[in-house]
Amino acid sequence: MSKWAELDDDVLVEIARRITWSEDFIAFRCVCSSWQSAAVKENFRFQSIQTPWLMLPPRSCTIPDDGFCDFIPLSKGQIFRTMLPEIRSDRRHFWSKGWLITINHEGIRLFNPFTRSEITFTSFRNFDLSDYFYKCFLSSNPMMTSYYTIMIIYDSFGKLAYAKPGDKTWTRIVGISYADVTYYKGKYYAIDANYIITAIDVTSDNPSMIQVTQIQQLSTFRWDYERLYILESAGALVVVVRKLENIDSQFRVFDIDVSNGTWTEVKDLGNKALFLGQYSSLSVEISHVSHCKANCLYFIQDRAERTWYSYMRRVDEEMKTFKYVKIYNMQEGSIEKYYEWNASNLDNSLMWMEQSFQID
16 A cells, blocks of 8 residues: 555554554654554553663764764663753753753753653753752653653762752752652652661751651762662652763662661562663663563663772773773672763763653
8 A cells, every 4th residue: 555644544554553652653753644643551551661762872973963862762772862052061060850951051941852741940040050060850741741841960979959840040959979869659868878767858948857767788889989769660659879980880779668777678679670870860671572581680880989999990992991880690699791882071970861652
């Protein structure tokens, strides 16, 4: 049939229901109006198995700023190039809840690459823009609710601040040396360099802070030699400790019970995989159709790792020019290389993009 737009509705629906990956479903919707009408969310049956995309450093770090950006959907392992002028060399950028967050002197902007929705956030009136912005994290997907907040880790001392839509200034959180932050069951949870996990309630004008627990078993570790991650995984709050040793990493994973302030070390993730990065981390259930491995940690080599290797004089020529994604197998305790990127610019890092796949 030469006129693909004239396929019967029942046939189009059946095709749509057999599509496994979101990037293919989106392409299917873009063919024409009749195909789009068949590609509604009720016909996309595989939303729960979507794996993250790996965003490569902006092309502008090696070629003129042409507005294109490269991603690798882990479902396929092939580079996907798209026009994304919102990522420019004059902006820091992060991902949270499937939204691109960009920062420059004008303030913060949120952008959804799938829907092209854009939100202009508050400016940094009470910030020194020379501060280093380490992470941005949304409490909720702005497409799902009008009430959400954004939390940032900034400054070389690891400080926290947050804002809501309409706020003219940022509200600073007491404390320093925060290593990571996530949102879990209505509150932010942050972990600091002393392995103290703090619950932060920002629902009122005056944020409240409660210490949940401290992972005492880690007290012999040195902060300079490790990376801490905190994230939600299958309804639980999880902390991952990545200890840098020699030229590889060692990992420990803990489940945190926020109701009674206890923690339990985890030796097996079951059918889940954790994707860990300096700027974003997430947990994914791995199914038989996924190209990813269950019970594994996918981690990105970040600036702190290379800085530490440089300090310890353990950087060879390859580590100076390449950035890596590696896989740590929880069962075997082994590490294998998953992807490498030839880019020596430390300020342009690989990062995970969580899919926010909302279909009208």
